[in-house]
Each structure stands twice: as structure tokens, then as C-alpha cells.
Amino acid sequence: MKNFLPIICAVIMATGCQKTTTISADLIDVKNLDIYNSQNMTSVRSAFDLIVDDVFKYPYSSVSYSSFLNGPLGIDGPKEPLAQIANNCIKSKDVQIQSIKNKDNEIISYKFYTPIEKIKNCIVKESNAPINADALIDLNKSAIFKEFSDNPFLRETLDNLKSDGVITVKEYMDIIQIIIKLDKAGKAVQLEKVIKDL
Structure with missing residues (x-):
């Protein structure tokens, strides 16, 4: 009897799901899709x-x-690096998205059709591609970059990264992370000084 219990539960669950909801999934055309600027793509x-x-x-x-x-300076900011990675993966068809529809054939959500490991491989591949020029132009013009561009640690990192003539998407994200850390450290020092001067 113990052996039949899991089978009975599985049958009840499967038939119950079929009666309550009928859904279908279709791969979507992604030629002009930008998941970071498209509505209804929040979950993706x-x-x-x-x-x-x-x-x-x-x-x-x-x-x-x-x-x-x-x-x-009021700079608009570069195209987000994660958007560059995602959109390149989707446009190369290394990563595919499917729409989930209810029984009335209405789209209720979207999700990745591609297995996670393949998505991860594409992320690594596309993160090693050069960052878009607009991102570098905006970085160079930004006030916060100018504030820290002479910092020895950031300067050494930048010199090493640009030695091959290319800044990749991942390298760009690393540069921004360094600037964020320098900014936080600077604010912590300022706060300490303000507290001492009270």
C-alpha cells in the first residue's frame, strides 16, 4: 500500500492541474526585443x-x-551593460524567451526557454565583448569619474584594462564598482570629519 500512495498523489496532482488551467508556451520573435526597455518583461x-x-x-x-x-552635468547615462549582454544574447538566439498563455490564449507572462547553463555561457561570452562606445563616452564625461580618475588604484586598474585597446562589458562593470567603493569610502571619511567637528 505504501508503494501506491506516491503514485496516487501524482495522478491526482496531474489530473487536477489539467482541469483547472490549460496553458501553452510559445517561443516569441525577438528580432526587435529589448528586455530592459520592453513592457511586460519584468520577470525575464x-x-x-x-x-x-x-x-x-x-x-x-x-x-x-x-x-x-x-x-x-546632466548626462543621460550609457546603455546599461546588463542590457547590452541580455540583448546580444537574445538577438544571437543563444537565449530564447517564451510566452506563457492561459486557456483563452492570452499571454500571462514570459520566461526563459533556454536552460540556465546555456544562459550563463552566453553571459560570459557577451560580457567579454567590447562595451558600447556611448557607455565609455558617458563614463569619461561624468562628474563622479572625473572626481576619482586620478585615484592611484583606479588609475592603475584603468591602465591595465585599456592596455589591449578594448574595454569589455565586464571590465566596464568592474570600473563602475571601483568608483562606487571609492565614493562610499570618501563619504565615510567626510561623515567622520563632520561628526568630529560637531
Whole structure:
């Protein structure tokens, strides 16, 4: 009797699901899709960000790169590096997305059709591609970059990264992370000074 219990539970669950909801999944045409600027792609975008963070073991997705570089100069900010990776993966068809439809054939959500390991491989591949020129131009113009561009640690890192004539998407994200750390350290020192002067 014990052996039949798991089978009976599985049959009840399977038949119950079939009666309550009928869903279908279709691969979607992604020729002009930008998941970071398309409505209804929030779940896909969030999933992609988590996979990027898992691949690099660092929360790169927690930074709004464009907002971070916006300063008193009012720069629009570069195309987000995670968007560049995602859109290149999708346009190369290394990563595919499917729409999930209810029984009335209405799209209720989207999700990745591609297995996670293949998505991770694409993230690594595309993160080694050169960052778009607009991102580097905006970085160079930003007030916060100018503030720290002479910092010895950042300067040494930049000189090493640009020695081959290319800044990759991953290298660009690393540069931004260094600037964020320098900015936080500077603010901590300022706060300590303010407290002492009270």
C-alpha cells in the first residue's frame, strides 16, 4: 500500500492541474526585443539580473549604471551593460524567451526557454565583448569619474584594462564598482570629519 500512495498523489496532482488551467508556451520573435526597455518583461529582466549576479558572484545588477553616472552635468547615462549582454544574447538566439498563455490564449507572462547553463555561457561570452562606445563616452564625461580618475588604484586598474585597446562589458562593470567603493569610502571619511567637528 505504501508503494501506491506516491503514485496516487501524482495522478491526482496531474489530473487536477489539467482541469483547472490549460496553458501553452510559445517561443516569441525577438528580432526587435529589448528586455530592459520592453513592457511586460519584468520577470525575464529580474531572472536575467539574478543569473548575471550568480555567474559573477557579485551583485552587478543592483547598480543603476546610468543613474550612477548622472551628475551635475546632466548626462543621460550609457546603455546599461546588463542590457547590452541580455540583448546580444537574445538577438544571437543563444537565449530564447517564451510566452506563457492561459486557456483563452492570452499571454500571462514570459520566461526563459533556454536552460540556465546555456544562459550563463552566453553571459560570459557577451560580457567579454567590447562595451558600447556611448557607455565609455558617458563614463569619461561624468562628474563622479572625473572626481576619482586620478585615484592611484583606479588609475592603475584603468591602465591595465585599456592596455589591449578594448574595454569589455565586464571590465566596464568592474570600473563602475571601483568608483562606487571609492565614493562610499570618501563619504565615510567626510561623515567622520563632520561628526568630529560637531
